[in-house]
Amino acid sequence: MKFNCSKNDLIQALQIAGRAVATKPQTPILSGIYMKASEGTLELQATDYEIGVVCKIEADVEEEGILVAPGRYFSEVSRNLPGNTVTLTNDNNDNTIHISSGSAHFTLLKMNSEEFPCIRPLNNASHFTIRDTVLKKLIRKTSFACANDETRLIFTGCLLELEEEAVRMAATNTHRLSLDQEVLEGYEGDKKQVIIPARILGELEHGLNSDIPCDVTVNISYNEISFSFDNLYLTSRLIEGQFPDYHRVIPSDFKTRVTIDTAAFMAAVNRVSLIARSSEYNIVKLDFSMGQVHISSNSPEIGHAEETVPVVIDGPDVQIAFNGTYITDVLKHVDTKEFYLSLNESLNPAAVRETEDEAFIYIVTPVRVSR
Amino acid sequence: MKFNCSKNDLIQALQIAGRAVATKPQTPILSGIYMKASEGTLELQATDYEIGVVCKIEADVEEEGILVAPGRYFSEVSRNLPGNTVTLTNDNNDNTIHISSGSAHFTLLKMNSEEFPCIRPLNNASHFTIRDTVLKKLIRKTSFACANDETRLIFTGCLLELEEEAVRMAATNTHRLSLDQEVLEGYEGDKKQVIIPARILGELEHGLNSDIPCDVTVNISYNEISFSFDNLYLTSRLIEGQFPDYHRVIPSDFKTRVTIDTAAFMAAVNRVSLIARSSEYNIVKLDFSMGQVHISSNSPEIGHAEETVPVVIDGPDVQIAFNGTYITDVLKHVDTKEFYLSLNESLNPAAVRETEDEAFIYIVTPVRVSR
Numbered sequence: 001m002k003f004n005c006s007k008n009d010l011i012q013a014l015q016i017a018g019r020a021v022a023t024k025p026q027t028p029i030l031s032g033i034y035m036k037a038s039e040g041t042l043e044l045q046a047t048d049y050e051i052g053v054v055c056k057i058e059a060d061v062e063e064e065g066i067l068v069a070p071g072r073y074f075s076e077v078s079r080n081l082p083g084n085t086v087t088l089t090n091d092n093n094d095n096t097i098h099i100s101s102g103s104a105h106f107t108l109l110k111m112n113s114e115e116f117p118c119i120r121p122l123n124n125a126s127h128f129t130i131r132d133t134v135l136k137k138l139i140r141k142t143s144f145a146c147a148n149d150e151t152r153l154i155f156t157g158c159l160l161e162l163e164e165e166a167v168r169m170a171a172t173n174t175h176r177l178s179l180d181q182e183v184l185e186g187y188e189g190d191k192k193q194v195i196i197p198a199r200i201l202g203e204l205e206h207g208l209n210s211d212i213p214c215d216v217t218v219n220i221s222y223n224e225i226s227f228s229f230d231n232l233y234l235t236s237r238l239i240e241g242q243f244p245d246y247h248r249v250i251p252s253d254f255k256t257r258v259t260i261d262t263a264a265f266m267a268a269v270n271r272v273s274l275i276a277r278s279s280e281y282n283i284v285k286l287d288f289s290m291g292q293v294h295i296s297s298n299s300p301e302i303g304h305a306e307e308t309v310p311v312v313i314d315g316p317d318v319q320i321a322f323n324g325t326y327i328t329d330v331l332k333h334v335d336t337k338e339f340y341l342s343l344n345e346s347l348n349p350a351a352v353r354e355t356e357d358e359a360f361i362y363i364v365t366p367v368r369v370s371r
Numbered sequence: 372m373k374f375n376c377s378k379n380d381l382i383q384a385l386q387i388a389g390r391a392v393a394t395k396p397q398t399p400i401l402s403g404i405y406m407k408a409s410e411g412t413l414e415l416q417a418t419d420y421e422i423g424v425v426c427k428i429e430a431d432v433e434e435e436g437i438l439v440a441p442g443r444y445f446s447e448v449s450r451n452l453p454g455n456t457v458t459l460t461n462d463n464n465d466n467t468i469h470i471s472s473g474s475a476h477f478t479l480l481k482m483n484s485e486e487f488p489c490i491r492p493l494n495n496a497s498h499f500t501i502r503d504t505v506l507k508k509l510i511r512k513t514s515f516a517c518a519n520d521e522t523r524l525i526f527t528g529c530l531l532e533l534e535e536e537a538v539r540m541a542a543t544n545t546h547r548l549s550l551d552q553e554v555l556e557g558y559e560g561d562k563k564q565v566i567i568p569a570r571i572l573g574e575l576e577h578g579l580n581s582d583i584p585c586d587v588t589v590n591i592s593y594n595e596i597s598f599s600f601d602n603l604y605l606t607s608r609l610i611e612g613q614f615p616d617y618h619r620v621i622p623s624d625f626k627t628r629v630t631i632d633t634a635a636f637m638a639a640v641n642r643v644s645l646i647a648r649s650s651e652y653n654i655v656k657l658d659f660s661m662g663q664v665h666i667s668s669n670s671p672e673i674g675h676a677e678e679t680v681p682v683v684i685d686g687p688d689v690q691i692a693f694n695g696t697y698i699t700d701v702l703k704h705v706d707t708k709e710f711y712l713s714l715n716e717s718l719n720p721a722a723v724r725e726t727e728d729e730a731f732i733y734i735v736t737p738v739r740v741s742r
Contacts, residue, residue, distance in 0.1 A: 082638065104642055105678065268453075268474070271448075275477070
């Protein structure tokens with residue numbers, strides 16, 4: 001095997017592939033990066049059995065071949081090479097990889113490529129295509145609401161729901177739910193529901209950063225999902241189980257609708273949380289009356305914080321309390337200057353909506369406090 | 372107590388004072404920040420018994436007073452206040468501090484100010500003044516060479532040596548020594564040697580960042596040292612004991628002097644170290660001959676690295692090996708485009724000097740390797 005490629009292309013590909021290399025691999029081979037050089041292309045693969053990444057870059061291939069390099073060292077060495085071009089050679093009869101660039105020469109011991117669990121395209125999969133911007137928005141608006149708690153696996157993923165001409169994504173940790181929906185042109189397949197681990201969605205959001213719009217091809221088999229776009233192919237296991245019926249969580253009606261300046265309210269809740277967040281529940285009290293919201297928190301050990309923000313209240317006054325994190329979390333993902341907070345009584349779920357996007361809704365359960 | 376002050380001034384003062392607040396305080400009061408408002412000035416103090424910081428800012432003092440605020444929360448709250456001005460009030464009869472800025476109001480529980488170990492000016496101290504730039508250079512050129520290992524306390528500090536018209540600073544971890552010297556105009560006192568903890572020198576280097584040149588007044592008592600400049604006063608315990616005689620470490624003569632490009636050599640040693648630094652000693656071999664240095668490292672588990680850099684060799688060829696970290700550490704602090712590496716045999720100490728500053732010298736002990 002012998003090829004020359006751009007150092008920057010290689011570094012970028014290793015950064016992307018490196019995210020699938022396990023820090024504590026189940027077996028040593030998973031700490032490696034698989035490389036295949038053929039026909040003007042270098043393909044890199046990495047996997048930790050949960051997710052897999054395949055990334056292709058242009059290369060001047062002088063001799064085709066396959067090898068697995070130790071991931072961490074190969075990445076570190078590549079990042080630090082002095083030249084703009086990298087030459088990698090490997091004699092099939094010995095166990096070393098030679099990397100040269102400028103005045104620097106490195107030799108790394110190669111791993112056994114026969115042990116590497118190569119990533120193959122999904123078989124028997126249904127597929128659809130979606131604009132990168134649409135997919136990225138759905139992920140951004142929902143995946144933050146997942147649970148981090150691995151003991152309830154189903155809540156560590158986002159529900160992806162396909163229906164005629166519509167695609168929906170939902171995430172919940174049982175205390176809050178985030179739901180977004182977009183038109184999916186040309187999809188006429190069956191109604192379909194799968195639960196995608198938040199981790200691969202994070203990698204996908206990270207990878208979908210091209211300035212040039214593109215389509216993402218999504219393949220879904222019974223237990224796996226893959227995303228391909230540009231020179232990237234990402235794959236992940238699906239989470240098994242039944243996602244809760246989110247329709248039942250969304251109240252059909254609200255008595256009060258408050259229009260609030262997003263940035264001013266988020267800053268105030270963040271400040272008031274400085275006192276509240278030392279306790280487990282980060283309880284922030286909101287008192288809506290007289291054209292303003294009085295935001296406060298209290299800790300017997302630390303002190304007290306309060307602040308008011310002018311709002312427009314449409315309906316009866318309400319006093320309610322939330323985990324402040326559940327409020328600031330969603331406001332980071334609200335893209336409109338103002339948002340609607342829809343409320344019923346103190347102990348009923350509330351809804352956050354954007355003023356200009358009816359498809360997005362965030363439901364949050366209040367906390368009970370003594371007054 | 373009541374005062375108004377600029378939020379930015381307060382945040383900056385809290386950042387500086389906060390560095391003396393212990394993360395794990397010996398007694399609870401050391402987690403506090405002492406404040407004294409009087410005559411147009413707010414004075415902040417923090418100490419962890421090892422070091423102490425006093426910082427003064429302008430304030431519009433409406434009512435004089437003293438209090439101790441919980442350091443962490445007071446700093447966090449101040450950083451997040453919405454307005455440009457902060458108003459702090461405290462009723463001497465209750466135990467709360469009221470902080471207001473813009474629409475935000477915070478109440479923090481105050482601490483018992485009588486428990487706070489106030490920082491007082493050093494008594495019976497000798498003193499001298501030194502330009503901030505000179506002091507900062509001495510610290511920068513030496514303190515990196517200290518030991519981190521607290522078991523040998525004497526090596527965790529820098530020697531400060533005063534002699535007629537001269538000031539010297541030296542640091543060693545027994546494997547390497549860094550020494551720098553400057554003219555100290557107007558000093559006619561006795562010869563003096565003290566060992567200053569590297570920690571306070573780090574804080575001092577950090578604090579000496581004004582664009583306007585100033586003089587630093589240094590006071591030295593039998594077991595303490597203080598530095599005052601601008602509105603800052605830093606104090607620290609001295610390290611007791613006898614610093615080794617550094618003159619004996621510096622070879623009187625070298626057979627070979629190599630002139631090397633600083634940036635190119637540092638980059639190459641850093642790269643070659645990628646392979647070496649997985650082992651305990653980070654051994655980098657240097658082979659000086661034929662107008663170049665061949666830099667290499669080897670690890671049976673990982674692989675091999677090598678690189679050459681052109682140099683000017685004045686004297687016999689030498690092969691030598693160092694802990695790569697001890698080389699890159701000093702090169703970060705070399706300010707000339709080229710530097711001199713002076714060598715004798717493979718197992719004799721080597722010296723790093725700048726091409727344009729004879730006062731600075733760095734001595735490093737080689738490591739023995741099989742070839």
